[in-house]
Amino acid sequence: MNTNPLSRLPLRIFNDAARRPPTYTWRATFSTTPSVSAKPLPPRRVIDDADIIENFLKGSGPGGQKINKTSSAVQLKHIPTGIVVKCQDTRSRTQNRKTARKLLGERIEELELGEQSRTAIKAKQKSKKKASADKKKRRKYRALQGEKTAEEEEEGEEGEEVGVDERDNGQIDARLAEPGEEAAKSIDGENRTKPV
Amino acid sequence: MPRIANSIVRRAYAQDPLLPALLGVCRDLSLAANELRWLREHVDELPLAPAPRPLNTSTRRKKRIPNNDKHRLRKIKEAKLRDLVKQRSRGTPLQYLLGTEFFGELELKCGRGVLVPRQDTASTIAHLARLIRDPRNTLPNELRVLDLCTGTGCIPFLFGHELRETRHDISYRMLGVDVSTDALTLATKNLRRFQRKPSSSNLFNTSTTEAKDDGEREDGHNAKGAKVLANFMWADILNSPFEPQIENTPLPLMSAMNLARHPPFWDIVISNPPYISPDAYRKTTARSVRGFEPRLALVPPHPSTIPSSISTGVGSYTTSWPEKTIDTITQDAGDTFYVPILNIAAQVEAKVVLVEVADVEQAVRVARLGENFGFEGVEIWRDRPDDTDEAFPSSPSSPYPKQHSQDSSPGITKKRETKESKNDIPIVGAGNVRCVVFWRGNTGAAWLGKETQNDSILRSESHAMQPSMSRTDKFDGRYHADALLLASKWKGL
């Protein structure tokens, strides 16, 4: 199974992400409580390119015109933490370099923040969303039966964005576009939804 | 080549029965698995027509393909995949089978008869463009890049794509030259693709850009702003205007450029010419390259078959050679193209020149030629010229102490190599030696971010001088027609 969610995305989204510099410094503001006051996370870890050893696997040898290489695999090692990530999803080495840097950033954050890391939160959020989407499905069904209430209508609107099929896309988009804000929005949204 | 261990073949077979066939060319299980995945994805996307419907079916259109048709389609695709795997296992380059190759951020069409663009070339070209596009650089209103031996056109496309990532303030004019009509056909197809799908590159992604075909081009600028002018031209850079011309063969570069009314002056000359000697072609060139990619793109013709004014440059731009240099350039049969290229670069008054080379020995031989053509600066770049401490200044916010030099984990080679020098020529970056970069004058040095003696003066002055001293004004026919005439007479155009 392919464990990288990015590989299922259309290239267009890659390219948007590609425009970003390899070190990301976005900040996340979200609250873990339903309260409105958003507590800012510490700034996202800056990965210093000098801390990375990059290796193009199967990329050694003479090169140039004498050989026609097809390997586009990229391996990154983060020296301070020893984390190694590898990406060989696409035929574009440039794309794989970008994906690998993104993965590395996530792994480092996971290591440092554990449960507080964005990926951990996302994972939690995802399972919650699935539950809530299931719940919504049931509500919609009920609504069709003519039992719709005002409260449900409000949540139903939001439900359009959390369609089961689009969830991956939405999530990645959020992470690439303006992760902090998106995360804040959806987590707040989650919290409004009562746990099932 | 060593035989592949039986255990690996068995593992490959267990993974996919088609996989063992690819082990021979890939020499590596995970690469073979990747290639098989890409081939399969390619076949899946092929627009295979379903079998024609029998005539007696009901008039009602069925939306779903009947089961037996789906089955047929799957059979066809399976057969197609098996065929591609077979071709690949016999050495056909993967990119010919898939029809495209990635070159930096671009995807280019490629095909039999034309060299497949190499990733190493892409990284040096992208690096050059990133240096040139530096916001501190004062560039002409129209930056002109001449690519000799253009093949698919990959080099000027990628340069323009990278340039226009940040510089929309200036126009970009590119001209790709090749002797092969197959190459020019493919390059033109690639141009059309970028034009048709503006989002696929930065070249044509705004309404202000446009490309013109050979022949009907526009002079100068209009007030609308920056644009892209992309052209390809059939010419032979080893042909001499002083030799009798044979019908239906490509003209010498300058004659062809003049005839097509391309500008005679170019800021940057780039070339990835054929550079493998017949000997190295036989001994050190990969079988699948030798067997499937055009020899014309890889091995220069024997020096005796080209006019001596071309092979030595004597009588054209340079008038004499120090004896030693002549020896150097005749020493290797892979070097044939470099003198003609540098000669052309000098004639078009290029400020920066980048030529690809096979290895460090060739790089040093080529680097030594620069002086004779008026180039004051020279540097050798590796595959990843940006891979230096200098290019990645450590961020002060990094929480980690630097300790990378002690690292020696298996499978990971040391990334950084700072500048070192061989025969006093600086070598930049990491990886294998890949190209030689020349520059001329303060402009060339400044564009590459080199500190020149009067660097500070130049930078402040050139800002003040814009735009009155920009190249476009200087060579604009309306203002300097006589200067242009004089120049072309002078160059024997």
Ligand SMILES: C[S@@+](CC[C@H](N)C(=O)[O-])C[C@H]1O[C@@H](n2cnc3c(N)ncnc32)[C@H](O)[C@@H]1O
């Ligand atoms: C090594 S390939 C480079 C192609 C492309 N620039 C790239 O990097 O992928 C060399 C190209 O030079 C062309 N060529 C060979 N002899 C030439 C000549 N005398 N004048 C112009 N082009 C020539 C070949 O047709 C081939 O496309």
